[in-house]
């Protein structure tokens with residue numbers, strides 16, 4: 001297949017397409033992108049007949065910042081008979097690699113959300129038919145996807161289970177914890193789920209760890225740290241929620257995060273300060289190069305224009321500084337579902353002694 005469909009937050013189609021095109025080119029997969037602003041998806045069309053399947057095999061989904069989900073797919077199937085969708089789509093889906101399940105998904109747009117009920121009911125009816133016909137197998141390495149633009153136009157494709165997002169629409173749905181003082185809390189929770197595999201939580205997100213939260217008020221991120229039984233130093237001139245201060249696990253310092261320096265290293269530094277990305281990345285770099293923390297999750301607010309080049313240059317700045325200092329590290333960045341005009345970055349120092 002040569003069509004690669006990329007799901008993204010509406011408004012970020014350009015960044016999503018530019019990133020995937022660049023990564024594909026690095027693998028010798030050439031092609032062009034088609035996109036419509038605010039549609040919630042972009043399409044990379046490879047010049048090679050198997051370019052999209054090759055991309056799924058050679059790129060790591062986890063490396064993509066702006067893509068929520070990806071599927072290798074057929075060219076758009078349009079104008080199908082709405083009286084017999086199943087009959088019309090059996091032919092196209094039969095040519096896909098063996099799949100174990102089917103997800104029918106809309107774009108994450110207002111019109112898309114109005115199609116959610118249709119997607120659910122059509123998905124469940126079509127799955128039953130495909131199971132009976134043994135087109136859907138009990139166990140298979142791929143998932144079948146139907147991306148519904150309308151009730152009669154679809155992209156039909158597949159994604160490898162081991163190299164794609166495990167959530168419908170590529171969206172990790174989290175329940176807002178009522179005790180948390182701000183909705184931002186979900187950004188840190190989603191970041192942990194995205195960046196830290198479940199089997200590493202006990203080692204890295206555990207009781208008794210020391211954390212610092214730069215730009216902490218009113219305390220949504222601090223709440224997550226406290227909820228994991230960490231001890232938190234919260235840096236912000238603004239007020240922290242009383243309920244958090246009452247836990248006895250939070251020390252609030254009304255200081256400027258850009259001049260604050262710790263006496264003792266922290267296990268975690270998190271930062272949600274709204275400032276220029278170039279300013280924030282310098283601060284993050286300083287913390288890591290000085291060894292003031294072992295691990296960090298921070299947000300980079302995106303500029304209005306040139307968002308992808310700005311992200312690349314910020315991440316390169318950090319990576320070059322760590323390499324120049326001879327520090328081994330692991331880095332990943334993602335435009336999370338709970339992020340808006342920002343991306344979230346995770347860095348862990350390897351060989352860290354504290």
Ligand SMILES: C[S@@+](CC[C@H](N)C(=O)[O-])C[C@H]1O[C@@H](n2cnc3c(N)ncnc32)[C@H](O)[C@@H]1O
Nearest residue numbers: 182184215216217218219220221236256257272
């Ligand atoms: C988006 S809010 C943080 C929300 C927080 N993560 C939460 O979940 O509740 C950004 C915070 O950064 C703080 N801030 C901005 N510049 C700062 C600085 N130079 N030093 C410390 N805090 C700063 C602001 O006062 C604001 O409370």
